Amino acid sequence: MDVPLENDICSICHANFHIPCQANCSHWFCGNCILQVWNHRSALHPCKCPLCRREITLLVPSEASSRQRQDPEVGEVFQGIERYNRIFGERANGLMQRMQDLPFLLKRLLQDLINPQRSLPLVMRARVYLAVKLPLLSMQL
Template identity: 85%
Template sequence: MDGPTDYDFCSICQANFHIPCQANCSHWFCGNCILQVWNYGSALHPCKCPLCRREITLLVPSEVSSRQRHDPGVAEVLQRTERYNHIFGERSNGLMQRMQDLPFLLRRLLQDLINPQRSLPLVMRARVFLAVKSSLSNMQL
């Protein structure tokens, strides 16, 4: 699934999704809503998911949102999302965080492999690689 279901809504604004983004915990939010949650907290730390309280270290916009980059409002939210991912998606996380993110990242990678029109951002590919590599190395210990 490349976006939230049609009958779902953003748990922050309680409205239909506008520029939907999926967090690494698999919950969906409006891009602007989840970025506002981060803005109201510490800019030095990732925000926590309002639903499950896990740290959000990666925000993935839906494919539909990514195709609307020509709209200035959408482009601005996508740019802020990329900045968030750059700050928190590339940093080294603990083993538990990597293990929790692995199902989400593998599901997104599988979607990318099935549909050649899609292209995972480099930061997601790196996270999948690092998560799998650290999981395998820890299993060998």
């Protein structure tokens, strides 16, 4: 699913989604809301999902939001999301984190394969590869 449910609202601001982003735990938030949660706590550590308390290591904006990127407000939120993903999405995570993220990443990868118009970000492709490959390598050793 590339968009939040139709009647769903952001669990942070309790309003309709504005620039919806999906976290690696599969929960949806307004892009600006989740970035404020991150900045409010500690910009040195990834924030935890306000709903399930899992560490958020990846934020994926909806496809519809990506098309509005020329809007200055949307562009600013996208820069924040890209910065967040650069800092926390590429760092080495433990095996448990990779296993927890695998269903989310595989679902996104499948959507990317089905729809040739979409382009999965490089950081997500790398995470899917590492999530699948590293546990297999460790089992062979």
